[in-house]
Amino acid sequence: MTHDPSTTPAGVPSVQFVTPPARASRPPEAPPAEARPSVTLTIDGREVSAPAGSTILEAARSAGVDIPTACYLENLTPVNVCRVCVVEVAGSRVLAPACSRRVEAGMEVQTETERVRHSRRVVIEFLASSVDTSLAGTRVPDGSLAGWAERYGADPSRYGPPAPAAEAGARDTREPGHHHQPSGQEAAHAATVSQPVKVDNDLYVRDYSKCILCYKCVEACGEDAQNTFAIAVAGRGFDARIATEWNTPLPQSACVYCGNCIGVCPTGALMFKSEHDMRAAGTWDEDAQTVTGTICPYCGVGCALDLHVQDNTIVKVTSPLDSSVTEGHLCIKGRFGFEFTNARPPVSGGHGSGPDGPSGDGAADR
Amino acid sequence: MDLHVVGPLASPAERAAVDALLGPPTSGWTGGVRDPRTDGHVARGGHAARSRRDLLLPALHALQDRVGQISQPGLNYVCRRLAVPPAEAYGVATFYALLTTTSRPRAVAHVCDDIACRLAGAEAICADLERRLGPPGSPRDGDVTWLRSPCLGRCERAPAALYTIAGEVPVRESTAPVDAASIVARLERGASRRSGGDQTNGHARDAAGPAVTDSVPQAGSPDLRLLRRVGVVDPTSLEAYLGSRGFVALQEALAMGGEAVIREVGDSRLVGRGGAAFPTGRKWAAVAAQAAQPHYVVCNADESEPGTFKDRVLMELDPFSVIEAMTIEGFAAGASKGYLYVRGEYPLAESRLRGAIDSARSAGFLGPSVAGSDFAFDIEVRRGAGAYICGEETALFESIEGRRGEPRNKPPFPTDVGLFGKPTVVNNVETLVNVLAILEDGPGGGARFATIGTPDSTGPKLFCLSGHVTRPGLYEVPFGTTLRELLELAGGVPGNRSIRAILLGGAAGTFVGPDALDTPLTFEGTRAVGAALGSGVVMVFDESVDLVGTLRRIAAFFRDESCGQCVPCRVGTVRQEEILARLADGVAVRSRDEELALLADIGQAMRDASICGLGQTASSAIESAFRQPELVRP
Numbered sequence A: 001m002t003h004d005p006s007t008t009p010a011g012v013p014s015v016q017f018v019t020p021p022a023r024a025s026r027p028p029e030a031p032p033a034e035a036r037p038s039v040t041l042t043i044d045g046r047e048v049s050a051p052a053g054s055t056i057l058e059a060a061r062s063a064g065v066d067i068p069t070a071c072y073l074e075n076l077t078p079v080n081v082c083r084v085c086v087v088e089v090a091g092s093r094v095l096a097p098a099c100s101r102r103v104e105a106g107m108e109v110q111t112e113t114e115r116v117r118h119s120r121r122v123v124i125e126f127l128a129s130s131v132d133t134s135l136a137g138t139r140v141p142d143g144s145l146a147g148w149a150e151r152y153g154a155d156p157s158r159y160g161p162p163a164p165a166a167e168a169g170a171r172d173t174r175e176p177g178h179h180h181q182p183s184g185q186e187a188a189h190a191a192t193v194s195q196p197v198k199v200d201n202d203l204y205v206r207d208y209s210k211c212i213l214c215y216k217c218v219e220a221c222g223e224d225a226q227n228t229f230a231i232a233v234a235g236r237g238f239d240a241r242i243a244t245e246w247n248t249p250l251p252q253s254a255c256v257y258c259g260n261c262i263g264v265c266p267t268g269a270l271m272f273k274s275e276h277d278m279r280a281a282g283t284w285d286e287d288a289q290t291v292t293g294t295i296c297p298y299c300g301v302g303c304a305l306d307l308h309v310q311d312n313t314i315v316k317v318t319s320p321l322d323s324s325v326t327e328g329h330l331c332i333k334g335r336f337g338f339e340f341t342n343a344r345p346p347v348s349g350g351h352g353s354g355p356d357g358p359s360g361d362g363a364a365d366r
Numbered sequence B: 001m002d003l004h005v006v007g008p009l010a011s012p013a014e015r016a017a018v019d020a021l022l023g024p025p026t027s028g029w030t031g032g033v034r035d036p037r038t039d040g041h042v043a044r045g046g047h048a049a050r051s052r053r054d055l056l057l058p059a060l061h062a063l064q065d066r067v068g069q070i071s072q073p074g075l076n077y078v079c080r081r082l083a084v085p086p087a088e089a090y091g092v093a094t095f096y097a098l099l100t101t102t103s104r105p106r107a108v109a110h111v112c113d114d115i116a117c118r119l120a121g122a123e124a125i126c127a128d129l130e131r132r133l134g135p136p137g138s139p140r141d142g143d144v145t146w147l148r149s150p151c152l153g154r155c156e157r158a159p160a161a162l163y164t165i166a167g168e169v170p171v172r173e174s175t176a177p178v179d180a181a182s183i184v185a186r187l188e189r190g191a192s193r194r195s196g197g198d199q200t201n202g203h204a205r206d207a208a209g210p211a212v213t214d215s216v217p218q219a220g221s222p223d224l225r226l227l228r229r230v231g232v233v234d235p236t237s238l239e240a241y242l243g244s245r246g247f248v249a250l251q252e253a254l255a256m257g258g259e260a261v262i263r264e265v266g267d268s269r270l271v272g273r274g275g276a277a278f279p280t281g282r283k284w285a286a287v288a289a290q291a292a293q294p295h296y297v298v299c300n301a302d303e304s305e306p307g308t309f310k311d312r313v314l315m316e317l318d319p320f321s322v323i324e325a326m327t328i329e330g331f332a333a334g335a336s337k338g339y340l341y342v343r344g345e346y347p348l349a350e351s352r353l354r355g356a357i358d359s360a361r362s363a364g365f366l367g368p369s370v371a372g373s374d375f376a377f378d379i380e381v382r383r384g385a386g387a388y389i390c391g392e393e394t395a396l397f398e399s400i401e402g403r404r405g406e407p408r409n410k411p412p413f414p415t416d417v418g419l420f421g422k423p424t425v426v427n428n429v430e431t432l433v434n435v436l437a438i439l440e441d442g443p444g445g446g447a448r449f450a451t452i453g454t455p456d457s458t459g460p461k462l463f464c465l466s467g468h469v470t471r472p473g474l475y476e477v478p479f480g481t482t483l484r485e486l487l488e489l490a491g492g493v494p495g496n497r498s499i500r501a502i503l504l505g506g507a508a509g510t511f512v513g514p515d516a517l518d519t520p521l522t523f524e525g526t527r528a529v530g531a532a533l534g535s536g537v538v539m540v541f542d543e544s545v546d547l548v549g550t551l552r553r554i555a556a557f558f559r560d561e562s563c564g565q566c567v568p569c570r571v572g573t574v575r576q577e578e579i580l581a582r583l584a585d586g587v588a589v590r591s592r593d594e595e596l597a598l599l600a601d602i603g604q605a606m607r608d609a610s611i612c613g614l615g616q617t618a619s620s621a622i623e624s625a626f627r628q629p630e631l632v633r634p
C-alpha cells in the first residue's frame, strides 16, 4: 500500500512502501481445515498421515511420538528458537525444528537419532547452565526440563559452576557488539543470566534469572493476543533480554496487566506476585491446591477461568489453553480481580488472613 | 494497538533530523502539534504511519548521526511518527552496535581489533589509546571516546579505524592504516568543530591516486574482468563509466529479454560469491516464475565477514557496475524495486553508490523507463548499523523491514517468501558484477563465461589477501589458481618466514596448514581438503603468530555477533569463548583433551541445531585449527 504522498519529503523520490506482513519468520498460515488433503510421511520409520500444512510436531503428537518443546505453545505462533524440538529430516543438512517445519509428502523424519539426541542434550545443558530452570516446564503439560535432562543425559555442570549474578539492572544496559571478554580465570565459571528479581508492581514479578528467552511473553503481549506491545526483546546475543522501552518499570510502561505473558511463560520467570511471595515464605504448596473451573463474572465475554485455591484462598488465576473463548488469554479483571474474594474477617492462622497475611497485600484493589 | 509513549519531548535538533527523513508530521497523532479542530476525536495516520515501518532504521540513523545517540525523547518521536510501539523500537535500537541508547561522546573512533588488525598491532594501539583516552567507551560525558570494533573491511591496509562524529554535518570516515596518535588527532579535530570536521570526509585519500594499488595491486592490468575499471575509470563519473563499456550489458539484456538473460546466467554456471555458492541462475528463474507480486531484488552489500573487503573495493571504485548489474537482475526477475543494503561501516562505498544511483537515474538508466525501454526499475540504498548477522539474507530482510536483524527459519526460502513477504532474489555484490561479464558480449556469453576456471567452479574470482603477505590486497584470478600461486602473486610471506596457517573463508571459514598450499582454489578443491572458499578470504599467519589468541578473538566475534535468538548459538558462542579463554590463559579445569572434546560437542550442536549460518559455522574455524595440532602448538 502506498503511504500518504503528502508526507514524502521534498527531494526524496516517492517510493511504494509495502506493509510488512506479520512477522515473516512464521510459516504461512495453514489452509483452512476442510480444504486440507492429507499427506503421508514417515516418522521414525512409521508411516503417518497428517493434514497438509500441519507441522512435524503435530503429526508426531497425533502418532503418539513425544518430542520435547520449550518455546512452543498451541495458542501462539511458533518462533522456533529454543531448538529443543529438533529432528532429523532426510536430505536436510541441518536438523529441523519440529514445532514449525511443515510436513511434506514423502518426508522421512527421525526423532531420536544420535544426532538429534546430541543436540537436545547440549541445548538442554546450555539452558540449564545459563538459566535457573528449577521451575521450567513444571507448569506446562509438556514435561519438565529436568525430566528431559535425564532423558538425554544432560550434564549442565560440564561448563563449570555458575558465575556470580549480575547486579540489578546491569544486564539491562549491555550494549550490542561489546562484551566483557572473560579471562581464563573468569571463564572457569559459566556465564549466566542471573540477576535480582524485578518487583515493581503488586500484580506480578519478573525474575529474568529464569528466562530462557522463548519469546512467548512477547508474542502474547503483542501480535498473538493482547496487541499491547509493552515488552520486546532488546539487546543482542547472550545479552538479549525481555525489556520494556528503556527498562521502564511496568507501572509506567504500556503494560495493561492482562497477565497473558504470565500465562504463557514456561519457566516461572513471570509469576503472580501472590505466588512469588508465598514461594519466598515457603508456603506455596501445589499439592494442597485445587483448581476450580468457572466463568469470569466481570463482563459479557464470559472467559473461562481456572481458580487455583490453596487454604480456601485464590492464589492465582489461569485460563485453559483449549478454551474456545480465551485460548488461555484473559484481561486484568479476570486475571487479577479476585482479591475481594479473599477479603474476610480476620481469623488467626492460615492464608489470606487479613492485611498482613502472606497473600493479603491485595493488588488489584490498589 | 494503543501507542503508549511517555516522557519528555525530542529536542528541536532531533525532530529536525527525523523530519528531514520522514517529512513533517501531519497531525498530533503522529508527533505533530495537536490541532483540536482536526485531531480532536478522530485518530488519523495510524495505518499510513505503520506502513512506513521500514523507515525505522533510517530514522534511528538520523538521530544517531545528528546527536550521537538514540535518546528516549528522540526514540519516542520516531515511534509517534511511524506508529511503532516504543518497546519494539527500543528492541531494534539496542540490536545494532553503531547505535547507542546510552549517552556517548559525539566523536567516536571504532578501532578494529579483529584478526588482520591484531596481526598489524591493533592490541598495542588499543593499549596506547587506553593510556591517552581511558578505557573504551569512557568518559560517557566527554567529547571523544573510542571503542573496539570487529573487522572494518580494510584488512589489506590494517590496522583500521572508523570515525563517527555526530553533528549537523555528520562525519563517518573509515581509514587505514592508523596509529594511536592519528586516531586521537582525528577525534580532537572532529570534536572541536560544530560540524564534525572536514567536509571532504578525508575520503579522497582512499579514493584515487597511488593508494588504489595499495588495495588492488593488479589495478590497471589488462587481464582483469571484475576489477578492470578499478583505479582506471573515475568511479564518480557516469561519462567515464559509459566510456568504458558501461551499461553495455544492460542494453544487451534489454535486447535479449528476461528469459534469455536467465538462460545465459544459468549457462554460465555462476554461483553466489556471498558464501553459500548457490547457482545464481536458479535463484533468478525461481523468482521470475513466482505468481505473487511484487518481486524484489536485494543486493547484499553488508560485507562483514572478518577478512573480507572485496565488495567494498568494487563499490568504492566501480559503483556503477553494481547499479547496472542490479538493474539487469531486476529485469530478469520481474522486479521494479531493488534494495541495496550496504554495511554501515562503509561510508565511502555508500556515498559512491548513492551518487551513482542519482546519476544513473538522471541519465535514464533507472526510473520509469530504463534506458528508453518499458522496464521500470529503481534502487533504494539502505545502511546497516553494525551487525554482522544482517548479512544473512533473511536477517537482512528483517533489518530493512524495521525489525531486529533476526534470521528467519528456512524454508520458506527468499525466492518464495522474502522481503516484505514477497518473492525476492538476493545476491552478493561480487556475484552481480560477474553478471556484467556474462552479458556484455551478447548472446552466448554464459557459455563463454563457463570456460573460465574449472568445470565446477566457473569464472573469475576475487580473493582478499591479508595478514602476513608482502602485498596484501584484492586479487582477481580464475578459479583453479592454487593457493601457492596466489600467495606468490602477493609476494609471499615477508622476510621469507614460514607459514604456520592460512585462514580460508574468514571467521566462519577454515584454517589450513602449509601442506594445503597446492590446493586449487575452487569450490571442489577446497572441499577436498575440508575447507571452503566462503567469501574469498585468504589470511596468512606466519610462524610468529599466537594462533590460540586469534581463535579467542574469533570466538569473541561470534559471541558479539550472535543475534541471540536461538539457544545453540546464543549460549554456545559463550561456552565456546569460555573454553578458548581457559585454553589461552592456561586455566586447567580439566585435561586439554577433555576441553577439546567439550568444544567439539558444542560445535556439533551449534552446527546441527542453530537457525542460521552464523551459529552453524561459529565453531568451524576454531575446530579446524584444533584438528591440526601443529597449528596450535605453543
Ligand SMILES: Cc1cc2nc3c(=O)[nH]c(=O)nc-3n(C[C@H](O)[C@H](O)[C@H](O)COP(=O)(O)O)c2cc1C
Pocket (backbone or CB within 6 Å): B271, B272, B273, B274, B275, B276, B277, B278, B280, B300, B301, B302, B303, B304, B305, B388, B389, B390, B391, B392, B393, B394, B426, B427, B428, B429, B431, B432, B612, B613, B614
Ligand atoms: C552470518 C552470515 C553472514 C552473511 N553475510 C553476508 C554478507 O555480508 N554478504 C553476502 O553477500 N552474503 C552474506 N551471507 C550469505 C547470504 O545469506 C546469502 O547467501 C547471499 O547474500 C546470497 O547471495 P549470493 O548467492 O550472490 O552469494 C551471510 C550469511 C550468513 C549466515
Ligand code: SF4
Pocket (backbone or CB within 6 Å): A210, A211, A212, A213, A214, A215, A216, A217, A218, A242, A261, A264, A265, A266, A267, A268, A269, A270
Ligand atoms: S519471560 Fe518467560 S515467556 Fe518471556 S521469554 Fe522469558 S521464559 Fe519466555
Ligand code: SF4
Pocket (backbone or CB within 6 Å): A296, A297, A298, A299, A300, A301, A302, A303, A330, A331, A332, A333, A334, A335
Ligand atoms: S477476563 Fe476480562 S474480558 Fe474476559 S470475561 Fe473477564 S472481564 Fe471480560
Ligand code: SF4
Pocket (backbone or CB within 6 Å): B389, B406, B407, B561, B562, B563, B564, B565, B566, B567, B569, B570, B610, B611, B612, B613, B614, B615, B616
Ligand atoms: S544461529 Fe545465531 S545468529 Fe543465527 S539465528 Fe541463531 S542465534 Fe541468531
Ligand code: FES
Pocket (backbone or CB within 6 Å): A068, A069, A070, A071, A072, A079, A080, A081, A082, A083, A084, A085, A086, A097, A098, A099, A100
Ligand atoms: S519448540 Fe521448536 S524450537 Fe522451541
Ligand code: FES
Pocket (backbone or CB within 6 Å): B112, B113, B114, B115, B116, B117, B118, B150, B151, B152, B153, B154, B155, B158, B159, B160, B306, B307, B308
Ligand atoms: S579491518 Fe581490521 S581485521 Fe579487517
